[in-house]
Amino acid sequence: MPTMIAMQLDGPGKALRRVERPMPRPAPYELLVEVSACGVCRTDLHVIDGEVAALRPIIPGHEIVGYVREIGPDTPGFKIGERVGIPWLGHTCGVCPYCLSDRENLCDRPLFTGATRDGGYATHVVADARYCFAIPERFTDIEAAPLLCAGLIGWRALRLAGGGQRIGLYGFGAAAHILAQIAVWQGRAVYAFTKTGDAQAQDFARSLGCCWAGASEDQPPEQLDAALIFAPVGALVPAALKAIRKGGRVVCAGIHMSDIPAFPYADLWGERQILSVANLTRDDGTSFFDVVQRAGIETVTTPFPLTEANTALAQLRTGQLIGAAVLIPGEFPASAS
Numbered sequence: 001m002p003t004m005i006a007m008q009l010d011g012p013g014k015a016l017r018r019v020e021r022p023m024p025r026p027a028p029y030e031l032l033v034e035v036s037a038c039g040v041c042r043t044d045l046h047v048i049d050g051e052v053a054a055l056r057p058i059i060p061g062h063e064i065v066g067y068v069r070e071i072g073p074d075t076p077g078f079k080i081g082e083r084v085g086i087p088w089l090g091h092t093c094g095v096c097p098y099c100l101s102d103r104e105n106l107c108d109r110p111l112f113t114g115a116t117r118d119g120g121y122a123t124h125v126v127a128d129a130r131y132c133f134a135i136p137e138r139f140t141d142i143e144a145a146p147l148l149c150a151g152l153i154g155w156r157a158l159r160l161a162g163g164g165q166r167i168g169l170y171g172f173g174a175a176a177h178i179l180a181q182i183a184v185w186q187g188r189a190v191y192a193f194t195k196t197g198d199a200q201a202q203d204f205a206r207s208l209g210c211c212w213a214g215a216s217e218d219q220p221p222e223q224l225d226a227a228l229i230f231a232p233v234g235a236l237v238p239a240a241l242k243a244i245r246k247g248g249r250v251v252c253a254g255i256h257m258s259d260i261p262a263f264p265y266a267d268l269w270g271e272r273q274i275l276s277v278a279n280l281t282r283d284d285g286t287s288f289f290d291v292v293q294r295a296g297i298e299t300v301t302t303p304f305p306l307t308e309a310n311t312a313l314a315q316l317r318t319g320q321l322i323g324a325a326v327l328i329p330g331e332f333p334a335s336a337s
């Protein structure tokens with residue numbers, strides 16, 4: 001019987017474990033995909049830490065790039081051998097009030113890749129074809145992986161931030177490095193906020209076109225129209241509120257954050273808004289891939305062999321990575337070592 005290899009999470013706080021499983025078969029509407037690259041997202045840490053609802057055991061990973069190897073019955077859209085991108089949103093019910101009002105990201109009965117259905121820390125994965133994306137040709141598999149969540153949910157956050165000229169990004173990791181390029185391409189001024197003294201991340205931000213980079217407790221030289229928070233740190237919410245103008249928005253883009261400390265109502269007053277971003281819609285994906293194609297976005301990645309997933313996760317946790325970690329299940333590319 002054919003088998004696949006995966007890095008499996010058995011329970012909260014556990015290291016991922018290499019397992020061999022029977023090869024899954026695609027049901028109706030599903031694809032069997034051979035994974036060529038899978039990005040490592042901060043949400044994977046929240047899944048592993050038990051901070052986000054997930055099945056156990058589960059195979060994490062929701063920034064998946066791979067090739068269609070088998071197609072289930074009645075499945076539209078993809079051909080054998082075609083490249084496909086598999087995101088966090090794995091399935092929606094189609095009948096709840098959210099699905100029926102173009103807010104499928106808030107579906108009452110969703111499935112999420114790498115949390116409530118098995119994900120891409122594996123040689124193979126089964127995905128619902130209706131939630132998969134075609135990926136622009138100009139990206140290699142490794143380059144494309146971080147687009148599937150860091151880019152895509154970051155894009156939704158940027159859309160919710162509104163059309164303001166001055167955009168702050170708090171936490172300059174995988175998502176911010178993609179979003180900064182998009183916002184600069186849109187002609188906006190981008191301000192990057194990092195941990196105090198993280199000169200490497202600040203230099204990286206400036207190299208991508210940010211007009212200013214500093215510590216998250218610093219005041220930017222101008223008031224911002226909107227701030228996007230990617231770091232899972234609740235204290236950044238009152239910090240960002242102080243940096244935005246009247247009527248500005250603070251958008252919390254992560255799935256989990258530490259508690260937000262109390263702050264004076266005066267910092268919110270003036271019609272400032274705080275909002276969160278949850279998941280993605282398929283429309284976000286379609287518009288995002290159109291924009292990354294036109295904007296000439298480049299991603300910065302650090303590849304790891306699939307079996308070194310725990311190392312990649314540890315480096316993400318301690319903030320050692322520049323750009324995005326990507327797991328490679330197959331032969332490790334010589335240029336990447």
Ligand SMILES: [Zn+2]
Pocket residue numbers: 092093094095096097098099104106107108109110
């Ligand atoms: Zn629904």
Ligand SMILES: [Zn+2]
Pocket residue numbers: 041042043044062088149150
């Ligand atoms: Zn993610």
